[in-house]
Amino acid sequence: MAQDPYDLERFVAAQAPVFEQALAELRAGAKRSHWMWFVFPQLRGLGSSPMASFYGLSSLDEARAYLAHPVLGPRLARCVETVLGIEGRSLGEIFGTPDDMKFRSSMTLFARAAGEADSVFARALARYCDGAEDARTLALIGAG
Template sequence: MSLARFIEAQEGSYATALSEIEAGRKRSHWMWYIWPQLRGLGHSPMAQHYGIDGAAEARAYLAHPILGPRLVEISHAMLAHEGRAPEDILGGIDALKLRSSATLFAAQPGADPVFARLIEAFYDSPDAKTLALLDP
């Protein structure tokens, strides 16, 4: 699959997603394509469509001139809420997705440290299922 699926999905919703995170409360539905996780973790059609296919696609996402900077930007916006429970900002299911996404991107060589900081700020440890899928 092409990364174009993320560009198309974010076109009308990235600004909304960023403003919701900056305000400290996710209110609309965009998690799958803003903080994607590995394909296979989620079972819904949206999770499958926007699931990252593996480490190579994760690295391509980070290197993309639009997607990579947006992911870093919204991750920094989330870190502004350090000290709050991620469930209070994102809801329970999406808080789990953030952990998976941050784990996926933190595991990539040369990744921005913001992803490791998300894990440290909001979770006890990286997502074990993501790590297992990355290194079967």
């Protein structure tokens, strides 16, 4: 078995029973259940709950490993593409508060991890956040 220095399997295990439901909620244009932490992860230190801590990513390198993971990377991209396909709704309407802020934090982290100006994550920031990245995420990765 390949090494997993970041324990990314914690995300695979958490997503297993709910991923299709999460995708269906996104297709319907509104998140209804509790999966934000492990479908759109953000940096550890942004949230204070035990879930935010457990599913928080430790660094930009861990975010890169998440993107490179054969299950997690494609799932994340698929979810973001689904969000980009939602018409006429704001992040607040799609996710509610504070999950709208978590989405912005997650997109900021993964846009930086992807390192591509036209990544799906950068496109999500452009569409839903007027291109503005999350300042706290940038500060935690030393880019702000």
